[in-house]
Amino acid sequence: MSIATINPATGQTLRTFAPLTEGELEARLRCAADAFRRHCRTPFAERRRLMLEAAKILEAEKDAFGRLMVTEMGKPLKAAIEEAAKCALGCRYYAEHAERFLADEVIETSASRSWVACQPIGPVLAIMPWNFPFWQVFRFAAPALMAGNVGLLKHASNVPQCALAIEDIFRRAGFPEGCFQTLLVETERVEGIIADPRVAAVTLTGSTGAGSHVASAAGKVIKKSVLELGGSDPFVVMPSADLEAAVTTAVKARAINNGQSCIAAKRFIVAEPIAEEFERRYVAGFESLTVGDPMDLATDVGPLATEAQVRTIAGQVERSVAAGARVLTGGKRLERPGFWYAPTVLTGVTPESPAYHDEVFGPVAMLFRVRNIDEAIRLANDTPFGLGASAWTRDAGEQARFVSEIDAGMVFINAMVASDPRVPFGGVKQSGYGRELSWPGIREFVNAKTVWVNEPDAVSARVLPESE
Secondary structure, three states: OOOEEEEOOOOOOEEHHHHHHHHHHHHHHHHHHHHHHHOOOOOOOHHHHHHHHHHHHHOOHHHHHHHEEEEEHHHHHHHHHHHHHHHHHHHHHHHHHHHHOOOOOEEOOOOEEEEEEEOOOOOEEOOOOOOOHHHHHHHHHHHHHHHOEEEEEOOOOOHHHHHHHHHHHHHOOOOOOOOEEOOOOOHHHHHHHHHHOOOOOEEOOOOOHHHHHHHHHHOOOEEEEEEEOOOEEEEEEEEOOOOOOHHHHHHHHHHHHHHOOOOOOEEEEEHHHHHHHHHHHHHHHHHHEEOOOOOOOOOOOOOOOOOOHHHHHHHHHHHHHOOOOOOEEOOOEEEOOOOOOOOOEOOOOOOOOOHHOOOOOOOOEEEEEEEOOOHHHHHHHHOOOOOOOOOOEEEEEEEHHHHHOOOOEEEEEEEOOOOOOOOEEOOEEEEEOOOHHHHHHHOOOEEEEEEEEHHHHHOOOOOOOOOO
């Protein structure tokens, strides 16, 4: 894929970018290594000041950054502006809490003094996706820079202007040269960058296939990696749930970001006694979504990000229908310029169909019916993924079972799964490993160094060899 801005709403190529030459890439890697040697010694107070400046820029220019996101990947403008504001929130969160998260932890041992010191490790390569082109980057960059590391960003090839804008935000905030750099390079050059001895670690948000490749590349050179991969999140609704709230949230949870979110609810598992009513309301909710110009604040669903996304979604739906699924609404590409697919609801999805086991990365929902909580949990876990899960019930016993028995990195009860700087974000199984956000996120890329000190005057007696 070329490095280019292609407007998803029209299919028009707006701007193309030449990838870095080998000489330019080498200069940036050298600059990152030099910057780390300085930045790792910067006091927390100075890092905090710089990070707060980045937050101010994001807040002041959120409308412009929002329009840039819409232009490059097609999300609705309102959501894009909110994304820029959320990035500012993340910057402020780590500016406030990083020093406490990384403070020395005193450990009582037989030594005079012993503690664990969290120290930065070096340049961290971030391989980021297009679906949240600002937030995915800032939730890596804010903790990494506050920890004393420096960042190298290999962004998705269809959001190069977002990538360059983020680099510019950190530059304008006052971070020294080399603390955060965007690498406009082709995907096939990533493995060589991971192997470069100046790169200390790598984090990736993306597909399971990409995660496997990056983890293998990092493992070959014994480097830390964090992977946030795909999801096929269950959304379970039990008879005691607030049905109106559940349906309203379920529509939003699937349509968010034009359906292109790893934590978007994808499989809606509903108890039989309320299944008919849920289905009726849910389909009506999907059919009421406004599909249109993503620059219009009234739009609910815009285009998919790329032509390839449309083809993939269309193929998954077609094969699922051939395997027995029924289309309740949508189920087709919209005939207009750009990359559009109708909000779609499927039912009767069989285990043989792609929609049952694969991640469907677009506005396509799958409805399932279950007789009881045992079937609900079994179906929720019948997936290779384990990112997030949402369960709706007023029954305390059912809530406890969902929390303890659903295989996921995050379980939300009577709420939509979301990322929040205050709580860890990540999954299990093929949804990846490691955590972003909160205190675990900033500790992923530090050296938890054990320090053990014995003071000479604390030794009560000198042990002499027998010859003396």
